[in-house]
Amino acid sequence: MAFENLTDREKQVLANLISYYIQSADPVGSRVIANKFAMGISSATVRNTLQDLEELGLVEQPHTSAGRIPTDLGYRVYVDYLLKPEDLTEEEKQVIRNTLLREGRGIDEILGQTSHILGDITNQLGVTIAPQFDRGQLTSLRLIPVAEDRVMVIVVVQSGLAKSVILEVKTQVDHRALQEVEAVLNERLAGLTLGEIRRTIDERLAGVRDEGRLINLIIDSKDKIWTDASKSEIRLAGADHLLSQPEFSDRERISGLVRLLEDGRILSDFLRQAEKEGLIISIGRENKFSEIFDCSLVTSSYQVGDISGTIGVIGPTRMAYSKLASVVEYTARTISDVLSGIDHEKEDESS
């Protein structure tokens, strides 16, 4: 549908209606649009235009004799054709930079901070997803004996990020065998992405002499070793902002949201799949889950060396898109910068 060729008046009315509704959260009537926005036309004219917009499916009335509110489609048109990017103030940029540039922090803390600051600045739910190792290229792999029957596998990818996994070996493995296996693994797997390795490790290690069945164990544990830690990857902050929005007065809806947030995996899978370059705005029912059918997502990806992650905000469809888009975009850029030139430190624990 070619919504670009709405008349100027229709565009204006839609834009004004949305920008007013974003603040008021109440259905907005023709009078308000005519008066508050100095459009130089009467409310009756606005009414006519509104009828047209309603026919196009861009606005709707919650009930007769109420004002209009935008539909998902209305927001879509607004975002695609009418949005004027709203630059951040220098002060806001400062806040973001200062928070993220504080010295001596690991990627974990930085992402945590980012969630918080996104949540706080935007008054929505801030979300970050840790970089996806899946696309990182294996630089080197180490096998370290940590106890009699335990070996720690350390996976280092090109960007310098690393993850570690502990495997329990049934039979004790001597030091030399370990080194041999390590050498073989490095020889055969280095340079591949972790995703490739996970998918093809069976073939690639076929025929390798497997003393102590260590190779076998490593193949069996492929889903452990070559994927992201599934849990700590997503970080949410500012859920209370969301809950204080009028659209979350409904008990049922809160419950749904909380459930979604609690099990970060659902959301993180969803955000991941949408991962392409740059800013993405996903509105209302465009989202996959009914729990966030009246929410919108504004997300962007960030880069750390050869791998990338996602940050963004989640809020009701009635959100300040122009502002949020700028904030998210700027923050993503800042994160990329910070993570590329940083002390790559991070804690983790294992058992």
Place this chain on the structure above:
Amino acid sequence: MAFENLTDREKQVLANLISYYIQSADPVGSRVIANKFAMGISSATVRNTLQDLEELGLVEQPHTSAGRIPTDLGYRVYVDYLLKPEDLTEEEKQVIRNTLLREGRGIDEILGQTSHILGDITNQLGVTIAPQFDRGQLTSLRLIPVAEDRVMVIVVVQSGLAKSVILEVKTQVDHRALQEVEAVLNERLAGLTLGEIRRTIDERLAGVRDEGRLINLIIDSKDKIWTDASKSEIRLAGADHLLSQPEFSDRERISGLVRLLEDGRILSDFLRQAEKEGLIISIGRENKFSEIFDCSLVTSSYQVGDISGTIGVIGPTRMAYSKLASVVEYTARTISDVLSGIDHEKEDESS
């Protein structure tokens, strides 16, 4: 206060009132107590008793001409003197065991599962806290170069649990120097608990020759290396159960709760400090945070070798204490068993 020497009738009335209130969530009147519980006394008598209990501060009326509800103190007395442990059905035990005993899982997954099962079985918020390394004794420490300017520190404690941290070294450190430092660290620190090390590492490493300033870096990073990862340690599940309880109809209260849950640290610090052996029930305002002034916690600790962690449930003060106590206790025992005889595997990542 010697609440043990309430009269039998007072004890019975209190117990019946509470057990009824736990299910109904409505103030319960004298008629109900007299009729539903076959106490062989009239409602008028119950009324008199209720007045006595009210004077003692064990029950209260939300308003004149409403029934009574228990006060925090009332619950306390109930829990301390009147509680009859309610054994789990064989079936419930099965569910718990089956869930936790599934093969091939790491401690991370097990704790996650535990949160869930606690939440689901009890219909409250299930919570687990990962074992505290702080009290674990250092078995060995490894320094592994993972990239040109990065060293991974692996800390293994007696129980076989391990954690890893990545440090950025400013100047390149050669292999031999690394091994020397590793040897020194092991020599001086092995056998101490991580907590002790964190507190006394400065003295213990004083006077060690510090080529490449590696020792120095390790001392500076002491809060990173010798503490638990602060983030992933607490796991919550079943928040929606809580939200569907009538006590959380208030918007403000939900918000407070969500805020508390979001920043797991507050809660986890709180749960930790209370960590002593066995079952702890903490009621209403006995809790430290106003956000959970009308919640109760039922917690218990579990053991993994030399270190321990906490599991439990959080719910409104109006909770089925006897049932929950049994569930939590049984689960804690099961967890200890499972973790002690398990494949100690776990994923983690670092950067």
Place this chain on the structure above:
DNA sequence: TTTGGCAGCCACACTGTCAGAGTGCTAATA
């Protein structure tokens, strides 16, 4: 094409009423 005016509509907030549930007290009873 635009505008002012007008009739109609609907949600919402407010009010008053009423039934139900529960208490405290008192007088009678075992």
Place this chain on the structure above:
DNA sequence: TATTAGCACTCTGACAGTGTGGCTGCCAAA
């Protein structure tokens, strides 16, 4: 002396009726 039945009183919550405000749609005039 302890218990009970009865009664007057109180408070809540549900419900129906009412009035008001804000909007729309339409129409006739500019």
